[in-house]
Amino acid sequence: MPTPPHLVIAVDGPAASGKGTIARALARHYGLPHLDTGKLYRAVGLAVRLAGQDPNDSDAATAAALALDPELLDDPDLMSGDNAQHASIVSAHPPVRAALLAVQRAFAAQPGGAVLDGRDIGTVIAPDASAKLFVTALPEIRADRRHRELSAKGDFASLASVLADIEARDARDSGRSTAPLVRAAGAALLDTSELSIDAAVQRAIALVQAAISRDGQQQV
């Protein structure tokens, strides 16, 4: 099955499920640009923190999202555990999500297509994506992966606190009223709990190929 001329791949899932790893590998495989949309929300959370503001303050978070400084995307604190909680809190404000919508939609609409990963790509940002994946794994396995990742960067939070952070974020992201974390209609489920990175990527490519060929058949 040939690759369609405009291929948009939506990859969603909870924290540390492996969606970013898979999205980056899919982007390499199909020669597409990739956007980690979580970084946008992390940058808003960081801006609010650096300004000494409360992430629960919707007006402050929205102002930060509307004036987002791209340099924050390279800040060493962007990927920290503390900042992940801030990102999760600011991302629940509907005007923050609205402020970040256009840039994500434009990324998906670029010629040739794109791979985006996050929480609402298949539901809100690119509901007509050519292929949608919902990547998941058991919470304990996700916590172990994130714990190793943070430790390698010198962030020595305990495994128990990483698990608690992930569970708190999952609950907040799934329970919010706007764009909650949910498996999109038509999204293929990919549980990476027992898969190596290579096996998960191969499975993801197979699922994308299946979605593309299904679409092709529907168009006939």
Ligand SMILES: Nc1ncnc2c1ncn2[C@@H]1O[C@H](COP(=O)(O)OP(=O)(O)O)[C@@H](O)[C@H]1O
């Ligand atoms: N299938 C896997 N097996 C083992 N480790 C994995 C797997 N997928 C991802 N990882 C590792 O787990 C961590 C979190 O993966 P990542 O792709 O960043 O997750 P997410 O984008 O969902 O938060 C990274 O250190 C990554 O290398």
Ligand SMILES: Nc1ccn([C@@H]2O[C@H](COP(=O)(O)OP(=O)(O)O)[C@@H](O)[C@H]2O)c(=O)n1
């Ligand atoms: N499309 C997205 C992406 C992230 N987010 C929020 O941003 C936080 C950080 O996202 P992330 O993708 O960087 O987090 P990880 O899955 O990498 O741990 C999430 O917990 C969500 O609250 C969102 O609401 N919508």
